[in-house]
Amino acid sequence: MLSNLKTVQITLSWLLAISFVIGILILPQYVFAEDLDDEDPPQDLVLKGDGKCTVCHDENSDNPILAIGKTKHETIADHRTPTCTSCHGEGSSHEDSPDRALMPERTFGKKSLNPVEERNGACLACHQGGKRMHWAGSLHANRDIACTACHQIHTEQDKVRNRITQAEVCFDCHKELRTLINRPSRHPIREGKVICSDCHNPHGSAGPSNMVRDSVNETCYSCHMEKRGPFVYNHPPVQENCAICHNPHGTTAPNLLRSRSPFLCQECHEPNTHQGSSGTLTGAYARNTLARGCANCHTQVHGSNNPQNIRNESMFQR
Secondary structure, three states: OHHHHHHHHHHHHHHHHHHHHHHHHHHHHHHHHHHHHHHOOOOOOOOOOOHHHHOOOOOOOOOOOHHHHHOHHHOOOOOOOOOHHHHHOOOHHHHHOHHHOOOOOOOOOOOOOOOHHHHHHHHHOOOOOHHHOOOOOOHHHHOOOOHHHOOOOOOOOOHHHOOOOHHHHHHOOOOHHHHHOOOOEOOOOOOOOOOHHHHEOOOOOOOHHHEOOOOHHHHHHOOOHHHOOOOOEOOHHHHHOHHHOEOOOOEOOHHHEOOOOOOOHHHOOOOOHHHHOOOOOOOOOHHHOOOOHHHHOOOOOOOEOOOOOHHHHHOOOO
8 A cells, every 4th residue: 555655656756847847848938939029029110110011011012111211201209190000000900811911901002992081081180271171072072082192102202292293193184284284385384383283272272273372363463463453444354363364274375365366355355446356467457466466555454553644544555
């Protein structure tokens, strides 16, 4: 009986010893691995918490993203600076799926399955107010234009924010205007001295045609202030809308006029006296067709303040 009891004690002692040795050899490996996971998470390269994204998405991937570090979205000192998940969602399903087959919660490419309103909402979470205060209900918003249709986020130079390349972005949709800026009479758009956003606010405005001011005239006066007046004698079309006579995107007539005088003037000044008379090469009405036509005499078509001759004033002459 005693011998059997000793045998059992020896066996238990050996089992405990073996278990202890196994614990010493195996458990530290798991603990050490867990410590590594806790102490060495993926390193952030650009944005806070982007380590789990940049493990796969770097400059060598199909969709390089690190150039965002050269934009305002990388300003670390600004508390508004977003992270990857601020725009794309947490993306745990994308991260955990085999071969990353599942897309992130929110994508912004042309093949995105997310509604435009949801994609724009990610941008509007930060970019609201100021020049974007009229976005809701604007022409582009009502036509489901995504912010990323114009803006490039993961790039050092956003083409639509560059004065030389901005027009090309706009022409992707507004194709009819591409030919106009290449006409003889035009604004210096190709040279980058005047760009689309100098006159238009693509995010919406209180004025017509997304003008940056409340009217077409007020927008034009921001550069052509000498035409603002007030004048003693005003020309009604000038007060109403500059675009009645001018096409700001470009024309074949001088001074951005929609057509040459006297034909442009005769659209309103009909049918009596010489205003409606056809131009001739000889005779009393030859001046209607030579050089500037009507403006040979009526030089102050935008308005006049000359107090010398009342008749000249009413006729917009010097």
